[in-house]
Amino acid sequence: MKRVLKDLSKLEELVxxxxxxxxxxxxxxxxKKKVKELSGREYFYNTLYTTFDQLTKKEYITKHxxxxxxxxxxxxxxxxxxxxxxxxxxxxxxxxxxRVWKGITSKSFTRGYSQ
Amino acid sequence: xxxxxxxxxxFPYWLLKKINSHDYRESYIGDIEEEFRERTxxxxxxxxVLWIWYHSIVSIxxxxxxxxxWRYIMFKNYLRIVLRILHKNKGYSIINITGLAxxxxxxxxxxxxxxxxxxxxxxxxxxxxxxxxxxSERLTDGTVSQYAGTPRPLGPSFKEEYPEIIDFxxxxxxxxxxxxxxxxxxxxxxxxxSFSDPSFFLIFTFPFxxxxxxxxxxxxxxxxxxxxxxxxxxxxxNSIGKSLILxxxxxxxxxxxxxxxxxxxxxxxxxxAPISSLFKRFRWMKGWRIxxxxxxxxxxxxxxxxxxxxxxxxxIKKVDPEVYKSSNLQxxxxxxxxxxxxxxxxxxLEGHSELRAVYVNFFSIIxxxxxxxxxFNFANLTAAHSGKxxxxxxxxxxxxxxxxxxxxxxxGELMFTAxxxxxxxxxxVFLFLxxxxxxxGIDLNLSLVSNPVILxxxxxxxxxxxxxxxxxxxxxxxxxxxxxxxxxxxSSGSKRAFFRRIFVIIQFSLSLILIIGTVIIYKQLDxxxxxxxxxxxxxxxxxxxxxxxxxxxxxxxxxxxKKSKILSVTASSDVPTKTRHLTFIDNWEGSAPEEKIxxxxxxxxxxxxxxxxxxxxxxxxxxxxxxxDMSEAYILNxxxxxxxxxxxxxxxxxxxxxxKGYIIGVMRxxxxxxLHNKIEPLILLIKPEWDKYIFVRVSSEGIQESxxxxxxxxxxFNPGYPFEFIFLNEEINQLYRSEKRVKQIFQLFTSLAIFIxxxxxxxxxxxMAEKRTKEIGIRKVLGSSxxxxxxxxxxxxxxxxxxxxxxxxxxAFVVMNRWLQNFAYRTGLEIWIFIFxxxxxxxxxxxxxxxxxxxxxxTNPVESLKYE
Numbered sequence: 008m009k010r011v012l013k014d015l016s017k018l019e020e021l022v023x024x025x026x027x028x029x030x031x032x033x034x035x036x037x038x039k040k041k042v043k044e045l046s047g048r049e050y051f052y053n054t055l056y057t058t059f060d061q062l063t064k065k066e067y068i069t070k071h072x073x074x075x076x077x078x079x080x081x082x083x084x085x086x087x088x089x090x091x092x093x094x095x096x097x098x099x100x101x102x103x104x105x106r107v108w109k110g111i112t113s114k115s116f117t118r119g120y121s122q
Numbered sequence: 123x124x125x126x127x128x129x130x131x132x133f134p135y136w137l138l139k140k141i142n143s144h145d146y147r148e149s150y151i152g153d154i155e156e157e158f159r160e161r162t163x164x165x166x167x168x169x170x171v172l173w174i175w176y177h178s179i180v181s182i183x184x185x186x187x188x189x190x191x192w193r194y195i196m197f198k199n200y201l202r203i204v205l206r207i208l209h210k211n212k213g214y215s216i217i218n219i220t221g222l223a224x225x226x227x228x229x230x231x232x233x234x235x236x237x238x239x240x241x242x243x244x245x246x247x248x249x250x251x252x253x254x255x256x257x258s259e260r261l262t263d264g265t266v267s268q269y270a271g272t273p274r275p276l277g278p279s280f281k282e283e284y285p286e287i288i289d290f291x292x293x294x295x296x297x298x299x300x301x302x303x304x305x306x307x308x309x310x311x312x313x314x315x316s317f318s319d320p321s322f323f324l325i326f327t328f329p330f331x332x333x334x335x336x337x338x339x340x341x342x343x344x345x346x347x348x349x350x351x352x353x354x355x356x357x358x359x360n361s362i363g364k365s366l367i368l369x370x371x372x373x374x375x376x377x378x379x380x381x382x383x384x385x386x387x388x389x390x391x392x393x394x395a396p397i398s399s400l401f402k403r404f405r406w407m408k409g410w411r412i413x414x415x416x417x418x419x420x421x422x423x424x425x426x427x428x429x430x431x432x433x434x435x436x437x438i439k440k441v442d443p444e445v446y447k448s449s450n451l452q453x454x455x456x457x458x459x460x461x462x463x464x465x466x467x468x469x470x471l472e473g474h475s476e477l478r479a480v481y482v483n484f485f486s487i488i489x490x491x492x493x494x495x496x497x498f499n500f501a502n503l504t505a506a507h508s509g510k511x512x513x514x515x516x517x518x519x520x521x522x523x524x525x526x527x528x529x530x531x532x533x534g535e536l537m538f539t540a541x542x543x544x545x546x547x548x549x550x551v552f553l554f555l556x557x558x559x560x561x562x563g564i565d566l567n568l569s570l571v572s573n574p575v576i577l578x579x580x581x582x583x584x585x586x587x588x589x590x591x592x593x594x595x596x597x598x599x600x601x602x603x604x605x606x607x608x609x610x611x612x613s614s615g616s617k618r619a620f621f622r623r624i625f626v627i628i629q630f631s632l633s634l635i636l637i638i639g640t641v642i643i644y645k646q647l648d649x650x651x652x653x654x655x656x657x658x659x660x661x662x663x664x665x666x667x668x669x670x671x672x673x674x675x676x677x678x679x680x681x682x683x684k685k686s687k688i689l690s691v692t693a694s695s696d697v698p699t700k701t702r703h704l705t706f707i708d709n710w711e712g713s714a715p716e717e718k719i720x721x722x723x724x725x726x727x728x729x730x731x732x733x734x735x736x737x738x739x740x741x742x743x744x745x746x747x748x749x750x751d752m753s754e755a756y757i758l759n760x761x762x763x764x765x766x767x768x769x770x771x772x773x774x775x776x777x778x779x780x781x782k783g784y785i786i787g788v789m790r791x792x793x794x795x796x797l798h799n800k801i802e803p804l805i806l807l808i809k810p811e812w813d814k815y816i817f818v819r820v821s822s823e824g825i826q827e828s829x830x831x832x833x834x835x836x837x838x839f840n841p842g843y844p845f846e847f848i849f850l851n852e853e854i855n856q857l858y859r860s861e862k863r864v865k866q867i868f869q870l871f872t873s874l875a876i877f878i879x880x881x882x883x884x885x886x887x888x889x890m891a892e893k894r895t896k897e898i899g900i901r902k903v904l905g906s907s908x909x910x911x912x913x914x915x916x917x918x919x920x921x922x923x924x925x926x927x928x929x930x931x932x933x934a935f936v937v938m939n940r941w942l943q944n945f946a947y948r949t950g951l952e953i954w955i956f957i958f959x960x961x962x963x964x965x966x967x968x969x970x971x972x973x974x975x976x977x978x979x980x981t982n983p984v985e986s987l988k989y990e
Contacts, residue, residue: 034149035149035150035152035156036153036156036160039153039157051177051180051184052150052153052154052177052181053180053184056146056150059146060146075152078155078156078159079156080151080152082149082151083149084149084152084153085148085149
């Protein structure tokens, strides 16, 4: 049965994109930085982990544990990876964004609404 | 790396660790630590510390939401389990919940009643500033009598003397005779007619519907009526300006209508008129020696009540030193709050006494007892039933729950049941409130529930029931160990069985105490109603001697006696149920100079002693052959003779005040007051103008006919005075009204307690029989008979009930003996009072368990041993 893929929310989209950028090094601190880099906004870990949780439940990403390190006080990292479904959804999001924003440049907004 | 520099600030770190309990906690904390270190290196420690603080504080709401979500999920699970279990064990759940609901319901009922008793007079705005002046007098033998009444000049003099008294009011409920009112040519008796000062409505809060509270009582011959009185007599509420004729008093104009007086007011009247009208009519009501008025003071808010009391204490010394010397008369103050429940005064307004406070406490205890029985019952059944939950609890423990989790689960579960019980209890209260109202003779209603105090009380009772009933089962249930108990063997340790037995024993002891109490109350009431009062109380009726009957009494009597069914007619100043005449006697032949005794006195006519069937033990009765009997003859009762210490009283000189006379006879003691009181000294004399009541003894046959005849004659002689009569024995029974109520309430709660105990026992028997199914099967296989098994199963119950019996007897004895102290004349506490109820309890207990024991005993062993 073909799964109906739900659209991603803006934050979800950002997070998946960040994970995609980070490839094999996608874990909490790095994702947070990437998201900030991409969106210019600093999110809380709580928000991010809630999003991770949702995405994992939707099976767009998977998690696996890394090794503990001293800099983290001996805590293990959780690495995230995008699943095939996640890729599809990301692609969908990209295509959708392209469709929606087609032909629009930043100049489009300088002339005002009344054209 | 410098450890000091990069170590995390403790508190936010701890907070973050504590409040995050989700799946990603480890990596989350790791991320925080990593970023903290990065930030320390990049931006300096200060900023990093600030960041982590900020982060931790902002995460609190998140954590909270997360926490609640999980609680909610678990709660849903728990709720589902509770409902499933309640549903699965319907019989057991019904027993459990009904028992608890009955316990809670009885508590709520008593609580409502107690609240009502405690709410007396609380509606007055000046509640805390109103005090009543009371007085006490000391007799030569040192006994102090306290009275609620005070003299007429007391109020005005006090107000003048003491600046802390803002105002005073004298209140006088008129009872000397029955006031006849005339309105539109209709005549009727005014039932509760009172007199008071114009300040009455300024001091007390009785809201006006029409009229002005400042001026309502300032005009002479004005009268204020209650709403229901206005409607009853005038047909309309606004009846201001209507004119009433009080026979013998003149016209009175309605000057105000007040809202109906609430039940919980100690002052009750239908009509109230200015006290000046009363003084005008009875000119003798003056001076410091006629203490017939209830005087209330309105004090300044800042007054120290005890200091004022000290000042007024010996006030009489100033105004009437002679009275002070002779009776050591002292005044004291009583708060308005205490009048209803804490009064113990002679001649107080009716229905307010210490006894009520005693009963309030008494019934609170009984309600608590019923609740305890219900809770123990609940606890016991739940614990006994715990075997069914072993698997569930062990599974939870295996999946990671600790003891506290399980305990919390069961506390919650039992709270849920407690609340179901509360809802059921409220429903029961709603159903049975009318019945309870008839029993207690008070008007309670559920609208009281809207009162926050009562609402809190009901919740409090429920919480108490919950705590009492849940602690024991929770301890039992949470103690299961998967390793040991999941195997399913040995689920009941001997220690647990011990507790269970204790519970059953306490339950039955309490029930038994209640049963014994009921029996004793029954006996005492029976004793009081059937005790020989020293006179023949049956077939005597009485009515007021007033109007034309005062003058034409002798003619009236002669006409009455023409009818053969009317056996005798007599008159008296007092009814032997409500005596009102009391005085000091200090002048008799052989009295010591300072000696005096408190003496009741009746004026009677010549036939009084004969009509009432009172025995003369010495001397003679009043006789028409001695005209001097009309002015100087006294008949004393034995108690009076005893107190005066006379050897041969007949023909001795005796003076009542300054009326000198002789003692012509001594009568046997008879009970002219309720049996709560000892027989006091009494003196009879003839003074026709004091007589207020006419007593008629009728033949036991054809009472209706006699009544019609009396009414007809009354109408001939006394037109304009409606004929209203009372049978003496009915009124005597009325004296024991409150005891009767106590009896009925006791009966009600006893049956409830027995019922709860029995359903508890029923449930226990079921569980026990079930647990011993295999044992019974084996016993039967080995040759035990059905009766043998029944005896085996019942043996325990008999043992428990016997122990509770032995525990209950001394307690019941002590409690009931104290209750009996309220009566001067009381029934004995015989041994059978204790034995019969105990036997009855054993029988009830056996009957209750018999269903299950017999069923268990009759089961075919094949059935019970089949599963292994």
